[in-house]
Amino acid sequence: MINFLKIALTLIMPLTVSDSLVSSINTIPDNSVKFYAGSFQNAKTKASTEGKLFFVEFYADWCTPCKWMDKTTFKDDKVVTILNDNYVPLKMDIESIEGSDLKKQYEVRMLPTILIFNSQGRMVDRVEKTLSSGTMVSLLSLHNNPNNRVTNSVIPNSSPISAPTGATGPGLEHLYSQYRMAEKFKTNYKLQVGNYMDYVKAFEQVKELKEQFIEPIVVMNDYVENKTHYRVLLGEFKTIEEAESFRKILDKDFKIDSIVY
Numbered sequence: 508m509i510n511f512l513k514i515a516l517t518l519i520m521p522l523t524v525s526d527s528l529v530s531s532i533n534t535i536p537d538n539s540v541k542f543y544a545g546s547f548q549n550a551k552t553k554a555s556t557e558g559k560l561f562f563v564e565f566y567a568d569w570c571t572p573c574k575w576m577d578k579t580t581f582k583d584d585k586v587v588t589i590l591n592d593n594y595v596p597l598k599m600d601i602e603s604i605e606g607s608d609l610k611k612q613y614e615v616r617m618l619p620t621i622l623i624f625n626s627q628g629r630m631v632d633r634v635e636k637t638l639s640s641g642t643m644v645s646l647l648s649l650h651n652n653p654n655n656r657v658t659n660s661v662i663p664n665s666s667p668i669s670a671p672t673g674a675t676g677p678g679l680e681h682l683y684s685q686y687r688m689a690e691k692f693k694t695n696y697k698l699q700v701g702n703y704m705d706y707v708k709a710f711e712q713v714k715e716l717k718e719q720f721i722e723p724i725v726v727m728n729d730y731v732e733n734k735t736h737y738r739v740l741l742g743e744f745k746t747i748e749e750a751e752s753f754r755k756i757l758d759k760d761f762k763i764d765s766i767v768y
Contacts, residue, residue, distance in 0.1 A: 540581045540590050543597045547609055554595040554626055558656050561624040562594040562647075565610065567601050570618040572637040583640035589647045593656070621646075625655035632706065632735055645710045649737070652725050696750035697725075698757065698765040701739035709737035716741060719761070740768055 543550040547563070554561035566573035580586055590596045601610045601618070609615070613622060621634040623646075631650055638646065700716065703709040709726055716724050722742040741757075744750040750767045757763040 538582065538584060538587055540587050540596055543595055545597075547597065547599060547605060550595050550597040551624065551628060554624070555628060557595070558626050560594045560626060560631075560650055560655055561628070562590060562596040563599055563622045563624075564597070565599050565601055565606065565613075565615045565618060565620040565622075567618055573619045576619060576637060580638055580640045580643050583643070585644045586640050586647070589644065589651065593651045594647065623650055625650070626657050631655060642707065645707055649706045649710045649713075649726055654725060654727060696742075696744040696747050697740040697768045698742050698750060698754055699738050699768040700741050700757070700763055700765045701737075703737045703739070704734060706735075706737055709739055712739050738768070741765070 543553065545553075550563075551561050553559075564573075564576075581590075599609060600606045601615060613620075617635050619635075619637060621632075621638070622630055623632040623634075625631050632646070634646065701709060701712045703712075713724055713726065716739070720741065725740050727738040727740060742750065742753055744753065747767060754765050754767060757765050
C-alpha cells in the first residue's frame with residue numbers, strides 16, 4: 508500500500524505543478540516589466556508609432572548577472588513604471604536565431620548589453636554592464652525627454668513618397684521629423700551648461716539644476732567619433748540676446764559656465 512501511494516503521488520504532483528506554471532505564464536504581475544513578445548523590428552516599429560523609446564536587453568539563460576537583474580533591477584517599482592509607461596522594452600536571447608543575428612549586427616561582446624533607441628530608431632545609448640535599480644532609473648530618466656519621443660506619424664496633406672529602388676538608410680518620415688525638430692530649435696535658444704560622456708553625471712547635474720531654477724532642462728544626445736555625448740541644456744529663449752543675458756547671470760551670480768546653444 509505504501510509503495511502504491513508513493514507512485515500515485517509521483518504521478519499526480521507534476522500535473523499540479525504544470526497547471527500552476529501555465530496559470531502564472533498567462534498572468535503578468537502588476538509589478539513586472541511588460542517585455543514585448545515579438546521580433547526586434549516589430550518592437551522598434553511599435554515604439555516609433557507610439558512615440559516611445561525602444562529598450563533592448565541582450566541576455567542568455569546562462570548569464571548570471573542577467574538573472575540577477577531579472578530578480579532585482581527589473582522588479583523595482585520605479586524601473587517597472589518608467590519602462591512600461593515610456594518605453595517598448597524587449598529582451599533578446601542571443602542563443603535564438605534572431606538574437607544571434609542581432610548580436611553580430613550590434614557587436615554584442617558581453618552580457619548583459621543594453622541598447623536604447625529614440626522613437627525615430629536612432630541608438631542613443633549602449634551600456635555593457637550590470638545595472639542596479641537606482642542606476643537603471645537614472646539611465647531611463649535621462650533619455651526620457653521630449654527630444655527622444657516624437658510620434659512617427661504621417662505629415663498632414665502630404666502624399667506618400669517612395670524611396671528610390673535600392674536606397675538604404677532612414678525613411679523620409681525620419682528626415683521630416685528631424686527637419687521639424689531643427690526648425691523648432693531655430694526659434695528657441697538654450698544654454699549648454701554641461702557636456703558629459705557619462706549619463707549618470709549628466710543626470711546628477713539635471714537634479715541639481717532643478718533645485719535652483721524653474722527654467723526647462725533637457726538632455727540632448729550627440730554622437731562624436733562613435734561615442735555618446737550628453738549635453739545638458741537650460742532655458743528656452745526666443746532670441747539670442749535673451750539667452751546671452753541669462754548666460755551672464757549664470758556666470759556672475761551662480762558661477763556656472765555656459766554657452767548659447
